Amino acid sequence: MSEGAPLLLPKFACRLDESDADVLVLRRQDGSFVAAFSACGATREGIVEAAKEDYRALLREHAGPLSLESEAPRST
Secondary structure, eight states, rough: OOTHHHOOOOOOEEEEEEEOOOOSEEEETOEEEEEEEETOOHHHHHHHHHHHHHHHHHHHHHHTTTTOSSSSSOOE
């Protein structure tokens, strides 16, 4: 990446699929599955946390193509 070039992160949008009265399904903008929640027990915090975890995974998935992964070896 050249200096001064803007860092472009993957676009992220989620939606709640409420088509089933018993289950809420969190989906990405392309319709892919993120997480499912009981309609009775779902909390805003739980849904937001699932969305954040999915976004972190999406960033890790795109880290290589975006040249964001560290070249340093990771300790185990």
